[in-house]
Amino acid sequence: xxxxxxxxxxxxxGCSPKIKSNLTNAQPALSANDExxxxxxxxxxxxxxxxxxxxxxxxxxxxxxxxxxxxxxxxRLEARKNGANIVKVVExxxxxLWSSCYRLNIDLYKFEGSVSSLPQYKLTLD
Amino acid sequence: MKxxxxxxxxxxxxxxxxxxxxxxxxxxxxxxNSMPAAATVYINEVEIGKTPVEKDLKRNQEYKVAIKMDGYxxxxxxxxxxxxxxYIGNIVFGGIIGLVVDPITGAMYKLSPxxxxxxxxxxxxxxxxKSNRDDVHICVSLNIxxxxxxxxxxxxxx
Numbered sequence: 001x002x003x004x005x006x007x008x009x010x011x012x013x014g015c016s017p018k019i020k021s022n023l024t025n026a027q028p029a030l031s032a033n034d035e036x037x038x039x040x041x042x043x044x045x046x047x048x049x050x051x052x053x054x055x056x057x058x059x060x061x062x063x064x065x066x067x068x069x070x071x072x073x074x075x076r077l078e079a080r081k082n083g084a085n086i087v088k089v090v091e092x093x094x095x096x097l098w099s100s101c102y103r104l105n106i107d108l109y110k111f112e113g114s115v116s117s118l119p120q121y122k123l124t125l126d
Numbered sequence: 127m128k129x130x131x132x133x134x135x136x137x138x139x140x141x142x143x144x145x146x147x148x149x150x151x152x153x154x155x156x157x158x159n160s161m162p163a164a165a166t167v168y169i170n171e172v173e174i175g176k177t178p179v180e181k182d183l184k185r186n187q188e189y190k191v192a193i194k195m196d197g198y199x200x201x202x203x204x205x206x207x208x209x210x211x212x213y214i215g216n217i218v219f220g221g222i223i224g225l226v227v228d229p230i231t232g233a234m235y236k237l238s239p240x241x242x243x244x245x246x247x248x249x250x251x252x253x254x255x256k257s258n259r260d261d262v263h264i265c266v267s268l269n270i271x272x273x274x275x276x277x278x279x280x281x282x283x284x
Contacts, residue, residue: 064230065186073170100230125172126184 017071017101018060019078023053027083027110036076037115038123039088045109046118052084052108059101066101067126068092075106084108085115152231153182156205158193159265165195185210186232191239191264198268205262207235239264 027050030036039045055078057071075087091105111118158167160177167174169189174181183189189205213234216224228234239262 062229064232070187076171123170123172125169125174125181126187 016060017063017066017074017103018058019074020056020058021053021078022055023082023108025050025052027052030080030083030085032080034080034085035115036079036085036087037111037118038072038076038121039086039118040121041089041092043088043119043121045086045088045107046111049086049109049111052079052082052110054090055104055106055108057102057104057106059099059103063101068102068104069123069126071102071104072121072123075104075108079108082108084110086111086118089121152185152233154185154237155180155182155261156237157261157263158191159263160193160195160201161265161267162195162198165193165198165266165268168192168194183237184232185235185237186229189237193266193268195268197271197274199271201266201268203239203264205237205239207232208238210234210236237262 055075057066057074059066072087072089079085079087086109088107088109089104090107093099093103095101157180158177163178164176166176167179169181169183169191171190171192177193183205185207188207191203191205193201210228210233213224213228216222216228
């Protein structure tokens with residue numbers, strides 16, 4: 001019974017990807033209404049931006065909620081919390097034989113101005 | 127006949143592997159309705175349509191829902207993942223495969239609206255959550271935004 005409880009805890013708690021953050025220049029938090037742009041590998045970061053920090057999303061080994069869109073959604077929450085309005089994917093590993101998860105390295109930036117006009121990735125629901 | 131009595135429990139055991147995935151599936155239907163109708167529904171800030179609308183969502187994620195309409199206070203809620211009781215079927219029937227498969231497919235969860243948070247945060251007194259077996263139906267009566275001023279009323283032409 002104890003083993004079963006441990007298994008259940010691992011399964012329930014371990015479903016999110018592991019996030020490593022390195023936020024060197026956090027800014028005042030943004031509101032939920034502030035728009036955040038997603039820049040994929042092919043999208044370029046505009047000039048005159050301030051780098052807030054970086055995030056690394058890895059497979060915890062038990063991760064199941066780790067699709068590309070789901071990770072970007074989590075990154076957006078971190079971005080707003082730290083005052084960033086650009087989420088830039090700098091490295092992307094797609095699911096393969098070793099992991100069923102997307103593994104992303106992300107940089108967060110603060111851009112003065114409207115991010116809606118930037119060429120960007122449009123988030124969808126899985 | 128004797129063989130049948132041996133085969134039936136074994137077949138049942140095999141069929142009931144991954145209980146929650148078989149019974150509930152990896153997605154759950156969430157229906158949205160509002161008063162007045164034609165309010166825009168957003169899930170994780172992605173527009174999914176105007177009410178009444180429904181969406182099949184993966185069970186292994188949490189979702190932020192917002193229902194907005196000009197002139198009315200926006201409504202927002204969180205769809206949280208809760209434990210799906212069908213997962214216990216794996217334990218009852220000894221389905222080791224199901225213990226692994228159900229978390230992977232997300233079927234060990236069911237989506238459920240966080241009712242209390244939604245009411246406190248938004249002052250929408252007429253929010254109805256209805257769970258019909260597995261589906262969730264969210265019906266919101268949007269309150270008029272007091273910051274908007276009524277300047278006129280369209281009348282039906284004779």
